Amino acid sequence: METTSSDPTLRSVATNGAADGAERTSGARVPSALEMAVTQLRRAASLLGLDAGLVKYLETPKRVLTVSIPVRMDDGRLEVFTGYRVQHSLARGPAKGGIRYHPAVTLDEVTALAMWMTWKCAVLNLPFGGGKGGVVCDPRALSPRELEQLTRRFTAEISVIIGPDRDIPAPDVYTNPQVMAWIMDTYSMQQGHPVPAVVTGKPVEVGGSLGREQATGRGCAICAEEAARRLGLDLRGARVVVQGFGNVGRYAALHLERMGARVVAVSDSRVGLLDERGLSVSELIAYKKAQGSLRGFDAASTLAPEAVLQVPCDVLVPAALEGAITADNAERIRARIVVEGANGPVTPEADEILARRGVTVIPDILANAGGVTVSYFEWVQGLQEFFWPEEQVDRELSRRMRQSFDDVWATARRLETDLRTGAMALAVSRVAEAVRLRGIYP
Known part of the structure; x- marks a missing residue:
């Protein structure tokens, strides 16, 4: 998933994907993304006691x-x-x-x-x-x-x-x-x-929002911080591993480093890097920007890209494509907190294994929602033709992410379930209530 082209447009496109560094494990069948999404919905709907007709409506x-x-x-x-x-x-x-x-x-x-x-x-x-x-x-x-x-x-x-x-x-x-x-x-x-409000994620020069590029990774770091606080884990000096070094992974690593954590391993689609003393995230970002890949970065030991998932750590951020952690490798995950930077990186079967082992998984619909949150800010700014300073964007992002983490944590505790099911139950209940209030036309 890398480009060797020297053309700046192609290089920019190829290195800004949220899912850079995806690797598949072998062995156990990885369910499709749609199968995972439907399974998660049905679990939440069952917990909420929704009727079958409404569940079918929400599946379609x-x-x-x-x-x-x-x-x-x-x-x-x-x-x-x-x-x-x-x-x-x-x-x-x-x-x-x-x-x-x-x-x-x-x-x-x-x-x-x-x-x-x-x-x-x-x-x-x-x-x-x-x-x-x-x-x-x-x-x-x-x-x-x-x-x-x-x-x-x-x-x-x-x-x-x-x-x-x-x-x-x-x-x-x-x-x-x-x-x-x-x-x-x-x-x-x-x-x-x-x-300008027809899309978000635009260049600032044509109506984009300041703070948008880092938003998803920053949101992941905020969620990790909130989870660590509740679990009694001090992020200062905590070991962090990031799988995937595209837009989400690199900024999650950067913000976790700024919070005092030690990023010990990262990967892209070509190579994994490991340094028990801690990698310099800013040096990695600069190297990848110049080279198009982390391959050749000689200030760390190398390993297979998929092997970083098994590096012992406090916080693991899978920021590649869906299905990275499956029933085939979940027993070998050695992290206290898994922050889903990608969409669907943990399969339902792996979810059950991690829960049984006491690993806290912060689900994608919360962990990587920083991007859509700042997209919302950009949309509002575009409609109003009034643009915010970056400090305001960052402040509002932090406020919304922390409030949403509180909402999910409270829902999970009330329902005596894990964070994914709590987040899904909260989300599905809000959508179901909107459907109820609006009714079914005609």
Whole structure:
């Protein structure tokens, strides 16, 4: 998942995906993202005593759009790509969710991610429903012109369902602020006037929010801090391991380091690095920015990328793709706290194993919600055409993340369950209540 191209546009796109560094384990079957999402929903619904009809309603996406994306390649060939936009729920507001460019994108995956976005927005009490998009492509194999053409045509195809009061996309795996700027421009050209609030995660120069790039990783660090405080763990000197060194992983590592923790191991898709004395996160970030990979960083011992998951630590942040921790390797996880930087990195079977072993898992719909929270701030700023200083963004992010952690912790304790089930129960109850109040049309 790395690029060797020297082109700055391709390098930027390829190194800003939230899921950089994904590795799969062998052995036990990894359930699909959609299977995991539905399993989590049904567990929460059973705990809440929801009726079967409502559960079916919540399992089913409101709208699914599949589009073909013809692109004239640089060599004159016509290539046709497939894209998706799924709106899972609009009960609490317009859909919100990222767009990913990846060869392995599937409709099931996008549907699951849209469902998780519904719960994530509900946990943070944001006025959004869940959406997600994806294009089946390898952006590393596309020139900057081809990438722009693909993005603009995809935007034109999904413009029938997106908009600042309907569905607001954002960056995800292998998409970045430049891609969001192309989406905003294409949509604005169709409307005949600038519409900055149609997407979030844009460059600051065209209506983006300060503090957006670091938001997801910073939110992970805040959650780790809150969990550590409740568990009696001092983060100062605590051992931290981060799997995946894309946007989420590197900023989670950076903020945990600033809180006094010692980052002893990290990985990307090519290499794992280990230094018991502690790695310099700022040096790692600079090295990867220059080289496109952590491979070759000689100030640490190397190991296989997937092996970092088994390094003994206090806090483990899996910030790669879904299904990193499964029934096959959960017994070998040696962490007190697992903070899900990625979406769905712990399978339901692994969840049960970790819970039995006393490992506290902070679920993705809470842990990595910092990004969508600052996206909400960006959307509000765009609608109001009034932009906040970074200090205000950081302050509001910290307040909302800590309040939401309190809400989830209290719900889990009240229901005598784990944090994931507590977070899901809180989110599902909020969405179910919105459905009840609005009723079923007609």
